Every structure is written in structure tokens, then in C-alpha cells.
Amino acid sequence: MDQAKPRHWIAVALQLGATGGLAALLISLVGMVEEFSKRYIIVDVLEMGQAMLLLILIATGYMTARRLADRPPREQLLASAVSGLVPAVMLFALVLLIEPLNLRSIMLNASPGLIEILTFGQTGIAAFVLMAAAGVAQALAGGVVPHLATRIRAPLVQAVAWVGLTGLLADILRVTFTNIPGASFVLGWMFGRGSGKGLSIPGAVVVFGLVAYATYRRQKRPAGAPGWRSRLDARKARLVNIGLWAAAAVILFLLPKLLGPYLSEVTNSVGLFVLMGLGLNIVVGFAGLLDLGYVAFYAIGAYVVGVLTTSAVGDQAGQIVWGPVMSFWLALMIAVLASVMAGIVLGVPVLNMRGDYLAIVTLGFGEIIRIMAGSDFLKPFIGGSQGIVQVGVGRIGGLVIFDKPQTLFYVVVAACAAAGFISWRLRDSRMGRTWKALREDEDVAQAMGIHLVSTKLLAFATGAAFAGLSGALFASKVGSIYPHSFKLLVSINVLCLIIVGGMGSLPGVFIGALALVALPEMLREFSEYRLLMYGALLIVMMLTRPEGLRPEATRRRELHETIGPELEPPPEGVATPGEAAASG
Amino acid sequence: MTTSVLIARKVTKRFGGLVAVDQLDLEIADKAIHAVIGPNGSGKTTLFNCITGFYRPEGGEILFHEHHLERLSSDRITRLGVARTYQNIRLFANLSALENILVGEHPHLKAGMFSAVFRLPATVREEEEALVEARRLLGYVGLGGKGDLLAKNLAYGDMRRLEIGRALASRPAILLLDEPTAGMNPQETREMTAFIRRLRDDLGITILLIEHQMRVVMGISEKVTVLDYGQKIAEGTPSEIQNNPAVIEAYLGRGSASAVLREAASSAR
Numbered sequence: 001m002d003q004a005k006p007r008h009w010i011a012v013a014l015q016l017g018a019t020g021g022l023a024a025l026l027i028s029l030v031g032m033v034e035e036f037s038k039r040y041i042i043v044d045v046l047e048m049g050q051a052m053l054l055l056i057l058i059a060t061g062y063m064t065a066r067r068l069a070d071r072p073p074r075e076q077l078l079a080s081a082v083s084g085l086v087p088a089v090m091l092f093a094l095v096l097l098i099e100p101l102n103l104r105s106i107m108l109n110a111s112p113g114l115i116e117i118l119t120f121g122q123t124g125i126a127a128f129v130l131m132a133a134a135g136v137a138q139a140l141a142g143g144v145v146p147h148l149a150t151r152i153r154a155p156l157v158q159a160v161a162w163v164g165l166t167g168l169l170a171d172i173l174r175v176t177f178t179n180i181p182g183a184s185f186v187l188g189w190m191f192g193r194g195s196g197k198g199l200s201i202p203g204a205v206v207v208f209g210l211v212a213y214a215t216y217r218r219q220k221r222p223a224g225a226p227g228w229r230s231r232l233d234a235r236k237a238r239l240v241n242i243g244l245w246a247a248a249a250v251i252l253f254l255l256p257k258l259l260g261p262y263l264s265e266v267t268n269s270v271g272l273f274v275l276m277g278l279g280l281n282i283v284v285g286f287a288g289l290l291d292l293g294y295v296a297f298y299a300i301g302a303y304v305v306g307v308l309t310t311s312a313v314g315d316q317a318g319q320i321v322w323g324p325v326m327s328f329w330l331a332l333m334i335a336v337l338a339s340v341m342a343g344i345v346l347g348v349p350v351l352n353m354r355g356d357y358l359a360i361v362t363l364g365f366g367e368i369i370r371i372m373a374g375s376d377f378l379k380p381f382i383g384g385s386q387g388i389v390q391v392g393v394g395r396i397g398g399l400v401i402f403d404k405p406q407t408l409f410y411v412v413v414a415a416c417a418a419a420g421f422i423s424w425r426l427r428d429s430r431m432g433r434t435w436k437a438l439r440e441d442e443d444v445a446q447a448m449g450i451h452l453v454s455t456k457l458l459a460f461a462t463g464a465a466f467a468g469l470s471g472a473l474f475a476s477k478v479g480s481i482y483p484h485s486f487k488l489l490v491s492i493n494v495l496c497l498i499i500v501g502g503m504g505s506l507p508g509v510f511i512g513a514l515a516l517v518a519l520p521e522m523l524r525e526f527s528e529y530r531l532l533m534y535g536a537l538l539i540v541m542m543l544t545r546p547e548g549l550r551p552e553a554t555r556r557r558e559l560h561e562t563i564g565p566e567l568e569p570p571p572e573g574v575a576t577p578g579e580a581a582a583s584g
Numbered sequence: 585m586t587t588s589v590l591i592a593r594k595v596t597k598r599f600g601g602l603v604a605v606d607q608l609d610l611e612i613a614d615k616a617i618h619a620v621i622g623p624n625g626s627g628k629t630t631l632f633n634c635i636t637g638f639y640r641p642e643g644g645e646i647l648f649h650e651h652h653l654e655r656l657s658s659d660r661i662t663r664l665g666v667a668r669t670y671q672n673i674r675l676f677a678n679l680s681a682l683e684n685i686l687v688g689e690h691p692h693l694k695a696g697m698f699s700a701v702f703r704l705p706a707t708v709r710e711e712e713e714a715l716v717e718a719r720r721l722l723g724y725v726g727l728g729g730k731g732d733l734l735a736k737n738l739a740y741g742d743m744r745r746l747e748i749g750r751a752l753a754s755r756p757a758i759l760l761l762d763e764p765t766a767g768m769n770p771q772e773t774r775e776m777t778a779f780i781r782r783l784r785d786d787l788g789i790t791i792l793l794i795e796h797q798m799r800v801v802m803g804i805s806e807k808v809t810v811l812d813y814g815q816k817i818a819e820g821t822p823s824e825i826q827n828n829p830a831v832i833e834a835y836l837g838r839g840s841a842s843a844v845l846r847e848a849a850s851s852a853r
Contacts (some may be wrong), residue, residue, distance in 0.1 A: 195822070197851060265752050387780065418825035421701075422701050425700055425702075425703065426697070426700055429695060429700030429701075429707070429711070430690065430693045430695045430700065430711070430714075431695070431696075431697060431700050432685075432700075433679075433683055433687050434688055434690065435678070436678075436679055436683070436687075437676050437687045437690075439678075440677055440678055440679060441674055441676060443638065443658075443672045443674075444670070444676070445616070445676075446658045446659050446685070447637070447638070447658040447659070447661075447663060447668065448659075448687050448688055448691075448754065449638060449659045449662040449663045449690050449691035449754060450659055450660070450687075450690055451659050457644045462697075476750065484848065515753055552736060554732065556678050556721060557680070557682050557683075557715065557731070557732065558680075558681075558682045558722065558729070558730075558731025558732045561790075
């Protein structure tokens with residue numbers, strides 16, 4: 001705090017405590033606590049609803065201690081305790097008031113179930129004492145965190161996070177590994193029995209121990225020390241590289257068999273968003289052109305494939321009047337080309353627009369496409385609000401048919417790999433530099449000899465191509481397409497995932513898609529609260545890590561990285577102190 | 585008689601009712617160091633923006649060899665061999681110093697989308713050469729070892745030098761420097777002055793320079809043009825300019841010329 005007169009620690013504790021209390025009240029009253037309490041993280045010990053309250057209280061205590069970082073430790077801990085007491089009091093007040101105020105008639109979620117969770121099943125004074133004790137203990141736990149040495153803190157935080165994550169994803173992990181022979185014994189021991197039961201107690205201990213130990217070991221290695229791979233000579237390093245790629249290929253090949261239909265479906269959804277994320281990353285992340293109508297290209301890709309491959313052609317209701325019933329692969333290529341054309345068509349009128357104006361115009365474009373898709377005027381051709389059904393699927397001869405999630409998986413992975421490869425190569429090329437220069441300062445970029453029109457159109461076209469590909473696969477995946485699949489929310493989702501992952505960062509796209517598409521898909525309780533979680537996540541991200549989870553790294557090219565192995569060292573006379581140090 | 589590389593004839597640029605550059609004639613001799621001076625708001629930077637295609641003048645013509653710059657966009661002008669720096673440094677802040685220079689090399693690189701994705705041999709070679717050239721330029725402007733820093737993290741003087749390096753990367757025939765020593769201490773100013781002279785002497789680049797520090801202007805330029813209210817009020821060698829009453833009045837206010845000249849004359853005696 002940079003106020004003239006430092007605030008008393010009680011004031012700080014009360015303020016942050018009230019904030020935490022409001023958050024706790026909110027998630028209780030919107031029904032998250034009760035809804036999520038059906039799923040355990042650690043069986044019979046901790047369920048998800050409790051875990052959310054726990055997280056809020058720990059965060060409250062932690063924030064309080066951090067805010068008072070310049071005060072004596074005793075004051076910090078006292079403040080943390082008080083900041084934990086405040087939410088407890090607020091929740092207790094809620095519990096008391098539900099009956100007399102008949103809150104349930106307004107807030108459906110203020111149910112007996114919620115009360116039981118909040119009060120630990122007690123009533124009266126006993127409930128209050130328990131709640132207060134729990135609140136204080138949890139906030140104190142958070143308040144202690146800043147005082148721990150980094151050596152202990154990092155393993156602890158990592159281990160807790162991993163226990164939480166494995167507990168949340170217990171069902172998926174169990175289903176995934178259950179097909180591996182001999183794994184069922186370990187699985188039965190590590191996870192609770194039945195679905196939604198989370199980790200077993202020994203399982204939680206094992207995960208905690210392993211992660212804590214690994215983090216601890218990793219930390220002990222001095223920063224910048226070479227890993228085992230860089231100690232290998234060139235030939236061995238290449239072998240290791242080949243081995244890793246081969247292993248990745250084998251795992252990818254076997255993955256759909258392990259995952260089963262449902263999880264393959266989820267993976268495919270993630271893949272489609274990765275594709276779109278990679279495309280939008282070029283437009284927004286590289287070239288800095290804020291495109292809010294990105295879903296339009298996704299829709300165009302889907303509709304082109306839909307019209308060209310559907311077998312529901314004729315004059316009956318629910319059928320479109322024209323369709324060549326083309327091969328899926330040919331339609332896929334035409335869909336990508338059509339999206340590219342659309343990208344250029346959209347690009348030309350907005351060439352002179354920047355920032356907010358561009359965002360608004362592209363947003364309008366996205367809506368125009370969606371409304372056109374649902375219009376009666378175009379209904380004979382693209383199905384109107386009844387959409388297009390019986391979209392074709394890809395097949396290779398009569399042998400391989402990509403009609404099930406497990407088989408479509410390979411197509412999606414191939415598409416993502418291609419898009420990722422193209423993005424990566426473009427990023428490190430003259431093209432990528434040009435885009436980034438455009439993002440940084442359009443006028444100066446032009447004064448560097450960069451042709452603005454072609455540069456922008458290339459960005460729009462490449463981004464649109466990826467989205468079109470994604471849309472084409474989407475049409476084949478779901479088998480029928482409707483205008484309401486192409487709402488603005490899709491654009492926003494894609495934008496969110498590249499913001500969360502880190503603007504302009506390729507690994508960030510994958511991480512963002514996992515966080516924003518896979519997690520909500522797999523935690524079915526989330527679905528109702530998806531937007532709420534999005535909002536909270538984005539606010540937290542912007543406050544604590546505005547650069548994203550996996551920000552784009554600056555390429556080190558002056559002294560280290562070269563693009564080809566045959567690059568000669570720079571000629572004499574330009575040797576720098578840094579080079580001398582590096583070679584010596 | 586040397587030839588002129590850049591000729592401006594009756595260039596006029598208006599902003600609403602304000603005439604920022606008014607019927608200006610200017611000739612820059614080949615391999616000259618030519619300074620443009622004048623009080624704040626006299627139209628110096630506007631002139632630069634007209635030459636480099638940032639603004640389109642309402643009247644007149646700007647000839648670079650046989651090309652009419654007033655009709656071209658800034659990317660075309662750069663490709664012809666006109667490079668510039670900016671008064672308020674405009675680097676690509678979130679790109680590394682090396683990448684800034686690589687962007688500057690843009691006009692001389694050819695790789696398109698396809699060759700970039702498949703790393704065709706020609707593209708790989710081109711990129712390697714570009715990288716070697718960028719490292720060389722980085723060393724040339726005195727930033728060797730700082731190439732991997734983000735431009736926004738460089739020290740102020742380094743930013744100015746990087747901007748010149750980026751401009752040099754386009755291999756210009758004429759370089760327009762907009763207050764290259766602004767905000768520098770005397771030591772840095774001396775180094776920059778020597779550096780500018782080297783650009784001309786070693787690389788044969790014509791320099792057109794906006795400068796406020798009289799010591800720099802008088803020290804390195806062969807010809808000085810003085811602007812006031814968008815009009816040329818004087819032109820000549822530095823010593824001619826120093827004693828020109830119109831210039832002194834423009835800078836110090838009406839009526840002060842006689843006093844200054846008298847003082848100068850008495851001190852010379």
C-alpha cells in the first residue's frame with residue numbers, strides 16, 4: 001500500500017475477508033457448492049464443493065498476508081486468521097437467515113443440502129464454532145504460505161495442485177488406463193470405487209509425494225544448468241529426438257483405443273478448437289488484427305462440406321435442393337479454399353481499420369454469416385434453421401471410415417499437426433516477422449518496406465484456412481450442422497483460449513484449449529457455470545498473469561539459436577563480448 | 585558541381601487552416617550531410633513525413649532520382665532507398681533488437697509463404713545471410729551482445745542506435761535522421777555525431793538531419809536549411825547561417841538580431 005498512513009491490519013483483514021466472504025456467498029447461492037459436492041476429489045475426505053470454499057479461504061488468507069508483507073509476521077498471521085473468520089461469519093449469517101427470510105423462495109439454491117454442507121451437519125453454536133474454526137484454519141494455512149521458504153513452498157503448492165487435478169480428472173484417468181493390462185490393480189488402489197469418487201487416500205498421498213519430490217529435485221538443480229539432453233553429443237541427441245518423436249507417434253496412434261468413444265470425442269473437440277486457436281493466433285497474436293467474427297470462417301468451412309457431401313438432397317422437407325454428394329476429402333479442400341476466399345473478401349474492406357473498429361466490423365461479419373445461414377431466403381440451398389443433415393464422412397477405400405470419434409481422432413490430429421507446423425514455420429520466417437512488426441507499429445512497419453495489403457490479407461487468409469478446416473471437420477464429426485452452432489460465443493471462446501494460453505504463443509494455444517475446452521467438457525457439473533468460470537478465470541488471469549499461461553518466448557538468435565545447422569559463425573570483426581564469453 | 589539526390593519543389597502541406605510546410609524548395613546534394621533546423625513547429629518533421637510517404641503533400645513535387653516520392657506509399661519509398669528514424673523513437677517494442685534489424689532487411693528478402701513453410705534451400709540460405717547481416721549491423725551500431733534483448737528493454741541511447749541500425753538494414757541511399765541526439769548527454773552526443781559522419785564517409789549514405797543542438801549541426805553539416813512557419817528563411821553553410829539575421833530573429837524573437845550581431849562583432853574584435 002502506498003498510502004501516506006498505513007492502514008491498520010484489522011482494516012485490511014476485514015476488507016479482504018469480506019471480499020472472500022462475498023465470493024463464498026456467491027458460489028454457495030448460485031448452487032456451485034451443492035452441485036459440485038457430488039463429486040469427490042479425495043474419496044470421503046474432500047469433495048469439490050468444499051474444495052472451492054477451501055480455495056477461496058486459503059486465497060483470502062494468502063492475499064491478506066501478502067498485502068501486509070511489510071508488517072511483522074505476528075500481525076500478518078493474526079490478520080490472516082481474522083480474514084478467515086469474516087467469511088465464516090458471513091456464511092453462518094446466511095445459514096441463519098435462510099429460514100426466517102424464506103430466502104429459498106428467491107434463491108433456489110439456498111437449500112437444506114447447502115446448509116448441511118456449510119455447517120458440517122451441525123446446528124446452533126456447534127455449527128458456528130466449527131465453521132469459524134475451519135475458516136480461521138484455512139485462512140491461516142493460506143497466510144503461512146508466503147512465509148515458507150521457496151524450497152518448500154513450490155513443491156507444496158505444486159503437489160496440492162496436482163492432487164486437485166488428478167482428483168478432478170479421476171474418472172477420465174481411470175477409464176483411460178483401464179485398458180492397459182495389469183493397470184487395474186494400481187487403479188483400484190489409487191482411485192475411489194465408482195464414478196465421481198476421486199482419489200483414494202493412499203492415492204492422494206502417492207500423488208502428493210511424487211509431485212512434491214519431483215519439484216523439490218528440479219529446484220535443487222541450479223537455474224540454467226544443462227539438462228541431460230544437452231549433455232549428449234549431437235548423434236545421440238538426434239537419436240533421442242527421433243525416439244521421442246516415435247514414442248509420441250505410437251502414443252497418439254494408440255490413444256483413441258485407450259480413451260474410448262467419449263474421451264475421443266472430447267479430444268476431437270479440443271482439437272477443433274486448437275485448429276481455430278492456431279488460426280486466430282496468426283491473425284490476433286502475430287499480426288495484431290483483432291478479429292471477433294472468426295466463427296464465420298468456421299461456419300463457412302462447415303457449410304461448404306455440408307452442402308457438398310450431404311446425402312439428404314431432394315425436395316422433401318428438411319432437405320436441400322442441390323448437393324453433389326462429393327467425396328469428403330475433395331469437399332474438405334474446397335471448404336478450406338472457400339474460407340481463404342472469405343478471409344480475403346473480409347480482409348479487403350477492413351484494410352484501413354485498426355483496433356476497436358476492426359473488432360466491431362469483423363464481429364458484424366460473423367453475425368451476418370450466422371444470420372444468413374439461418375435465413376429462409378437461403379433455406380433451399382443451405383437448409384435454413386433446419387440445417388443440413390447426413391453430412392458425409394471421410395473414407396479411405398472401403399477400409400477406413402472416419403465416422404466414429406476414435407477414427408476421426410486421427411484426422412483431427414493430422415490437421416492440428418499440419419496447422420501447428422505451418423504456424424511454427426511461419427512464425428520464424430520473414431512472414432512472421434512482418435506480422436509482428438505490423439502488430440507493433442503499422443505505420444513504421446510500412447515504412448520498413450512492408451506491403452500492408454498483402455501482409456494483412458495473408459494473415460486473414462491463413463487464419464481463415466485453419467478455421468475452415470476446423471469447421472469442415474466439425475461438420476463431419478457431428479453429422480448435421482445448424483446455424484446455432486456458429487454463435488459469437490465460439491469466436492469469444494477461441495479468443496479466450498489464446499489469451500489464457502498466451503498471445504502469439506503456439507504451445508499456449510494447446511494449453512489454452514485444454515484449460516478452456518477439455519476441462520469444462522470433462523467436468524460435466526461445470527457446464528452450467530461455464531461462463532461464470534470463464535469470467536472469473538479471465539479476471540484472475542488479467543490480474544496475475546496478463547501474458548498468459550505459456551507466453552511467447554523471445555527467440556534468442558544473436559548468440560545461440562540458428563535456423564540451420566550449417567550456419568557459419570559471423571565473420572571476424574563483429575565478435576562481441578557475449579560471444580567471447582560463450583565460446584570461452 | 586555535385587548532383588542532387590533529392591529535390592523538393594514547392595512542397596506544401598496543410599493541416600486544416602495551418603500551413604505546416606509552405607512552398608518549400610530543397611535540394612540535397614549526393615553524399616552530403618544536410619541539416620534542417622528551425623524553431624518548434626516550423627515544419628521540419630512534417631517535411632520528413634512528406635518525403636517518406638507518411639503524409640501526402642497538397643502541392644509540389646519531391647524527386648528522388650527520377651521517382652516522384654509524393655505519389656508513392658511509404659513502403660515503395662523505402663524500397664527505392666530512402667530510410668528514416670523517428671523523433672520519438674518508434675521501434676518494434678516487443679521484438680528483440682536483432683528482429684528489429686531483420687524487419688529492416690525486409691525489402692531485400694523474398695521468401696513467401698510456401699517457401700517459408702517448407703524451408704526451401706533458397707529460403708534457408710536467405711535467412712542465414714539475413715541473420716549474418718543483422719548481427720553485423722548490430723555490431724556496427726555498437727549493440728553487439730544486446731541483440732536478444734527486447735527493444736523496449738534497451739537503454740535510451742541504445743534505442744536510438746538500434747533505430748539507425750534498422751534503417752541501415754534497408755540499405756538506403758539517403759537516411760533521414762529526426763533529432764538523433766535528442767535526450768543524449770554531451771558524451772553520447774559526440775559519439776553520435778562521429779557515428780553520423782562515419783555513415784556518410786564509410787558507407788556513402790547521404791544524410792538529411794533534423795537537429796536542435798547547434799553544436800551538432802554546426803559541427804557536421806555541410807549545408808543547413810532553416811525553416812520557420814513552414815517556409816525556408818535561410819540556407820547556406822553553417823557559418824553563413826550562424827550570422828544570418830533572419831535566423832537569429834526566428835530563434836530569439838524580432839529585434840534581437842541586431843543586438844546579437846553587435847555582440848558577436850564586438851567579441852570578435
